[in-house]
Amino acid sequence: MEVNEQLIKAITKAVVEQLQRGGAQPTTTSSSGPQSLAGKTRMRPKRSYEGAVRAKQGTDPKEVVIGVGAAFQTEITKTIGGIPLDEVLRNVKAGIEEEGMVSRVVKVLDTSDVGFMALQAAKLSGSGIGIGIQSKGTTVIHQKDLYPLTNLELFPQAPLMDLETYRKIGRNAAKYVKGEKVTPIECTNDPMVRAKFQVKAALMHIIETEQLDPDKGMIVWEGAK
Amino acid sequence: MKRSKRIEALDQRAVNKDGFIDEWPEMGFVAMSSPYDPKPSIIVENGVITELDGKKRADFDFLDQFIADYAIRIDRAEASMAIPSLEIARKIVDIQTSRKEILEIVSGITPAKMVEVINYLNVVEMMMGMQKMRARKVPGNQAHITNLKDDPVQIAADAAEGALRGFSEEETTMGVARYAPFSAMALLIGSQVGRPGVLTQCSAEEATELELGIRGLTTYAETLSVYGTEKVFIDGDDTPYSKAFLNSAYASRGLKVRFTSGAGSEVLMGSSERKSMLYLECRCLYVTKGAGSQGIQNGSVSCIGVAAGVPAGIREVMGENLVAALLGLECASSNDQSFSNSDMRRTARTMLQFMPGTDFIFSGYAAEPNYDNMFAGSNFDAEDFDDYNVMQRDMQVDGGLRPVTEEDVIRVRREAGKAVQAVFKYLGLTEVTDEQVEAVTYAHGSKDTLKRDVASDLMAADDMMKRGITGIDVVKALAESGYTKLAESILNMLKQRVIGDYMHTAAILDENFQVMSGVNTPNDYMGPGTGYRVTGKRWEEIKAIPHRIDVNEF
Numbered sequence: 001m002e003v004n005e006q007l008i009k010a011i012t013k014a015v016v017e018q019l020q021r022g023g024a025q026p027t028t029t030s031s032s033g034p035q036s037l038a039g040k041t042r043m044r045p046k047r048s049y050e051g052a053v054r055a056k057q058g059t060d061p062k063e064v065v066i067g068v069g070a071a072f073q074t075e076i077t078k079t080i081g082g083i084p085l086d087e088v089l090r091n092v093k094a095g096i097e098e099e100g101m102v103s104r105v106v107k108v109l110d111t112s113d114v115g116f117m118a119l120q121a122a123k124l125s126g127s128g129i130g131i132g133i134q135s136k137g138t139t140v141i142h143q144k145d146l147y148p149l150t151n152l153e154l155f156p157q158a159p160l161m162d163l164e165t166y167r168k169i170g171r172n173a174a175k176y177v178k179g180e181k182v183t184p185i186e187c188t189n190d191p192m193v194r195a196k197f198q199v200k201a202a203l204m205h206i207i208e209t210e211q212l213d214p215d216k217g218m219i220v221w222e223g224a225k
Numbered sequence: 226m227k228r229s230k231r232i233e234a235l236d237q238r239a240v241n242k243d244g245f246i247d248e249w250p251e252m253g254f255v256a257m258s259s260p261y262d263p264k265p266s267i268i269v270e271n272g273v274i275t276e277l278d279g280k281k282r283a284d285f286d287f288l289d290q291f292i293a294d295y296a297i298r299i300d301r302a303e304a305s306m307a308i309p310s311l312e313i314a315r316k317i318v319d320i321q322t323s324r325k326e327i328l329e330i331v332s333g334i335t336p337a338k339m340v341e342v343i344n345y346l347n348v349v350e351m352m353m354g355m356q357k358m359r360a361r362k363v364p365g366n367q368a369h370i371t372n373l374k375d376d377p378v379q380i381a382a383d384a385a386e387g388a389l390r391g392f393s394e395e396e397t398t399m400g401v402a403r404y405a406p407f408s409a410m411a412l413l414i415g416s417q418v419g420r421p422g423v424l425t426q427c428s429a430e431e432a433t434e435l436e437l438g439i440r441g442l443t444t445y446a447e448t449l450s451v452y453g454t455e456k457v458f459i460d461g462d463d464t465p466y467s468k469a470f471l472n473s474a475y476a477s478r479g480l481k482v483r484f485t486s487g488a489g490s491e492v493l494m495g496s497s498e499r500k501s502m503l504y505l506e507c508r509c510l511y512v513t514k515g516a517g518s519q520g521i522q523n524g525s526v527s528c529i530g531v532a533a534g535v536p537a538g539i540r541e542v543m544g545e546n547l548v549a550a551l552l553g554l555e556c557a558s559s560n561d562q563s564f565s566n567s568d569m570r571r572t573a574r575t576m577l578q579f580m581p582g583t584d585f586i587f588s589g590y591a592a593e594p595n596y597d598n599m600f601a602g603s604n605f606d607a608e609d610f611d612d613y614n615v616m617q618r619d620m621q622v623d624g625g626l627r628p629v630t631e632e633d634v635i636r637v638r639r640e641a642g643k644a645v646q647a648v649f650k651y652l653g654l655t656e657v658t659d660e661q662v663e664a665v666t667y668a669h670g671s672k673d674t675l676k677r678d679v680a681s682d683l684m685a686a687d688d689m690m691k692r693g694i695t696g697i698d699v700v701k702a703l704a705e706s707g708y709t710k711l712a713e714s715i716l717n718m719l720k721q722r723v724i725g726d727y728m729h730t731a732a733i734l735d736e737n738f739q740v741m742s743g744v745n746t747p748n749d750y751m752g753p754g755t756g757y758r759v760t761g762k763r764w765e766e767i768k769a770i771p772h773r774i775d776v777n778e779f
Contacts, residue, residue, distance in 0.1 A: 037249035112495065113460050148462050150402055150430035157601060183680045187373055187400030191563050191595035191602025192242075198530025198564075199244035202493045206252055209495030 095170020253497025388419025441696025
């Protein structure tokens with residue numbers, strides 16, 4: 001895959017503009033001195049998952065389970081790169097279906113670690129193949145009998161992702177279900193990604209983690225209502 | 226508002242693309258000291274620590290318990306804790322006080338006390354402390370050897386060149402995790418072409434990494450991660466006890482190991498318990514010591530974007546490096562992850578470890594262009610080699626590297642590529658063509674190399690593991706393909722795990738496979754005229770940078 005640099009630049013620009021408009025990145029220190037955050041204990045209010053339906057163990061051997069993060073489509077609606085999560089999910093599902101397999105979406109409320117999210121999705125999946133997607137966009141394809149911290153494919157640099165890659169992730173996951181010889185999606189790498197995005201990634205992960213509801217486990221997810 | 230052209234120009238500077246955030250202790254965005262950090266205290270009853278930093282034994286989490294039981298010398302605790310933190314801080318800087326005396330005092334203090342001590346030191350004092358407390362007399366350096374294609378031929382060539390340039394250790398990792406067996410093997414072969422005695426490791430999922438080590442495809446391990454809060458430990462499916470167990474699994478096979486930790490990981494994983502980064506890192510380092518590891522890779526490492534985002538974050542990074550040295554651990558002091566868009570800022574950050582010298586100043590330095598660095602970019606890369614060499618020469622500082630000639634670079638790259646080609650052929654793995662070796666020989670990075678058949682490589686790599694291929698098979702393949710000297714070098718590396726000397730603190734090997742560690746070559750710095758000085762043959766080597774004016778030809 002060619003990295004579409006123009007798209008990345010356009011998205012980055014859009015995100016930066018948005019952040020500046022929203023005042024999230026003050027350009028002067030006078031308006032927000034040290035300690036201005038003291039006493040603040042959360043990023044977002046806790047959402048209730050009262051009445052949510054626990055996701056069932058799958059039996060369909062053609063199924064790929066997609067496990068999304070606790071803040072997915074609720075507290076967070078776009079990836080760290082600015083891609084709407086509705087579109088992310090639509091493309092992953094489309095990729096799975098293009099290969100003739102079936103997708104099922106669950107929200108993972110007992111962990112925000114993408115490796116464990118993906119592994120849990122894989123264990124729930126009738127085929128044993130699952131995908132974990134954090135709300136910031138980090139994605140893993142996992143298989144139920146692998147060690148938690150290994151994977152079939154890992155996409156650690158969320159800011160570099162585009163919709164075509166999410167579609168390919170769906171396709172490759174489906175190909176693993178079919179037992180085909182799969183060529184992994186080519187890696188992308190931006191050596192400055194940490195400098196530009198790591199603080200934002202930490203904040204997004206806090207938003208995700210504070211929405212966890214471990215007693216609820218994995219729930220059926222059909223998007224925000 | 227009408228905009229100032231000056232401010233507009235400044236807004237465009239690279240440093241303003243970096244991420245900065247105010248201190249927010251509730252979420253752990255605080256470097257040196259949080260209002261929620263505990264106050265130092267210790268109570269010892271019947272030879273057991275019953276209170277640690279304000280917490281009773283009944284309230285200990287598993288880190289407290291592990292630290293209390295294994296990481297603090299109980300016979301020293303009361304005496305050490307009675308010494309004011311300011312006095313300990315002053316002793317660290319005082320050239321009349323020996324490293325040994327400080328190790329003795331520090332062995333009895335608690336993590337919260339350590340935080341107090343470090344908070345008394347400014348960055349220059351920390352550097353003075355590191356100059357004295359570093360374990361090994363001569364500083365060292367480590368390289369990252371990776372590429373975007375996970376091409377084993379390029380790994381071997383970059384490893385050979387890196388070894389030639391002076392790195393004592395080389396670390397690889399993969400974009401596609403299943404490439405690990407090929408990456409480890411190519412790194413092992415390439416490193417010994419560049420300079421016999423270079424240690425190699427493959428950063429992978431822990432069970433895979435252990436298996437590669439046991440098989441002799443790597444010669445040390447580094448990525449045993451520890452964390453400063455119980456929650457993050459559990460999220461990683463681990464405890465201090467499981468890490469200690471993994472550590473001893475490596476030790477049982479005679480492999481050198483160090484742990485990994487660093488500021489910001491707990492923040493990034495959303496479970497900092499409102500503590501400062503320095504306090505949490507002190508807990509990590511005490512766990513590392515308690516688990517019996519000889520050393521640590523620390524200095525925020527992959528979470529440097531978070532640490533560098535808060536005030537005094539870079540001071541904290543140097544502070545935690547110093548804590549490692551104070552605990553008697555080998556310190557591989559990070560500098561291994563890009564964190565700033567500004568060349569000025571990234572260089573300044575590295576000076577804190579470069580000037581005093583650490584056991585490994587980088588852990589590691591990208592010995593390929595950063596676009597190929599699969600640790601998501603190092604703080605310095607292959608394009609900075611000459612800048613780095615000039616800085617060594619300017620300041621007469623040993624940063625662990627040396628200038629090389631183009632002829633030597635081409636020669637070792639080709640030989641490494643050829644050797645990998647021969648081993649792949651002998652072991653019946655995927656084909657390495659002459660064209661590939663040629664492209665890699667002259668390449669700067671993976672943009673200059675040929676495409677490999679990834680799906681076939683992965684099947685062959687799986688097969689290699691299933692067939693039980695080990696380091697000895699690599700030795701045999703090389704010997705029977707005519708690479709006798711190289712085969713001997715790799716055999717010598719495998720012998721190290723039988724000898725075991727390189728498991729001592731801060732051990733590296735010279736080109737004759739002789740160990741230089743904190744035990745047989747300890748740091749003996751005690752002020753001017755003592756310790757390691759850049760002189761003699763090494764200084765001549767550092768002086769000989771390329772691009773000097775040849776006066777005779779002028």
